[in-house]
Amino acid sequence: xxxxxxxxxxxxxxxxxxxxxxxxxxxxxxxxxxxxxxxxxxxxxxxxxxxxxxxxxxxxxxxxxxxxxxxxxxxxxxxxxxxxxxxxxxxxxxxxxxxxxxxxxxxxx
Amino acid sequence: xxxxxxxxxxxxxxxxxxxxxxxxxxxxxxxxxxxxxxxxxxxxxxxxxxxxxxxxxxxxxxxxxxxxxxxxxxxxxxxxxxxxxxxxxxxxxxxxxxxxxxxxxxxxxxxxxxx
Numbered sequence: 412x413x414x415x416x417x418x419x420x421x422x423x424x425x426x427x428x429x430x431x432x433x434x435x436x437x438x439x440x441x442x443x444x445x446x447x448x449x450x451x452x453x454x455x456x457x458x459x460x461x462x463x464x465x466x467x468x469x470x471x472x473x474x475x476x477x478x479x480x481x482x483x484x485x486x487x488x489x490x491x492x493x494x495x496x497x498x499x500x501x502x503x504x505x506x507x508x509x510x511x512x513x514x515x516x517x518x519x520x
Numbered sequence: 521x522x523x524x525x526x527x528x529x530x531x532x533x534x535x536x537x538x539x540x541x542x543x544x545x546x547x548x549x550x551x552x553x554x555x556x557x558x559x560x561x562x563x564x565x566x567x568x569x570x571x572x573x574x575x576x577x578x579x580x581x582x583x584x585x586x587x588x589x590x591x592x593x594x595x596x597x598x599x600x601x602x603x604x605x606x607x608x609x610x611x612x613x614x615x616x617x618x619x620x621x622x623x624x625x626x627x628x629x630x631x632x633x634x635x
Contacts, residue, residue, distance in 0.1 A: 444623070512560070
């Protein structure tokens, strides 16, 4: 099935820096989701977006549902070492959810 | 509230052997999903159940994979016989509703190594 295009694939940043990652698709989705996966664990939901143009925050995380309904962005401000992990975007349409390949984030103290 | 429970956490088998994974969803969640996550990739849906009925199994390799959710609660996923390319993490997820707010909650997964 179609997967989403997520970028960048990986990021190496210094503690305290801001991070941006995005996800695009050729198809429209009704809901955009951002998950974080730590090693040996399943994905954990960070933010859910339900309307085009919606901007939602969860602590230092901010995500946006693109106007075209074909993309979404996740920003992390003032990164800390525990932000390390793999971030996945997911698009949901008619009970069908597709995932991006993930962005692997490394934070150097 | 207890999360999605999966067992075993790890399994190592030889090719051509059989293996089964178990999942217990969050209490009250009607929808249950099995995903395959190959190293370096996002999860890929294998099968989706609504109560004890199959909603989508279009990406399940039915010649070797099977899944059931007989009583509409817990579920098992079986691979018989296993191939080397089946090495992956098998994730189970559940969700309470259908529609745009049908958020999926994941278990920790079962890591399968086929030698």
